């Protein structure tokens with residue numbers, strides 16, 4: 001899928017609005033393309049209680065809900081249609097999702113066709129060794145993984 005198509009997916013979801021007197025949404029929209037060719041979208045949610053989330057992370061939540069975690073392309077669109085880059089927290093979150101996510105292409109400028117990679121936005125990432133040492137063989141399949149806390153609770157039964 002071309003970046004122009006992914007941009008259109010995000011732009012269609014962009015819809016700045018007041019959800020309530022405390023919450024606004026949709027000033028930023030994100031679209032992600034997974035290694036399986038699926039597109040997931042999300043919008044920013046800004047709250048008075050500081051529990052809001054970026055559009056990228058809401059798109060990721062949608063992706064994870066549907067059983068995937070490897071991203072190959074990402075587009076974030078601001079309310080004026082311009083491209084924005086993921087914030088620092090989202091860069092970290094995206095990196096932690098999958099050992100190959102550092103390769104994802106992130107759109108920087110649509111008319112110029114300019115992209116960057118997550119690794120370029122977050123160089124010298126601290127978690128590389130943990131991915132290498134991980135015994136989780138389900139990293140690339142997105143198959144269910146039993147959380148560590150679940151294993152612990154069984155020992156006490």
Ligand SMILES: [Zn+2]
Nearest residue numbers: 054086087090
């Ligand atoms: Zn963010």
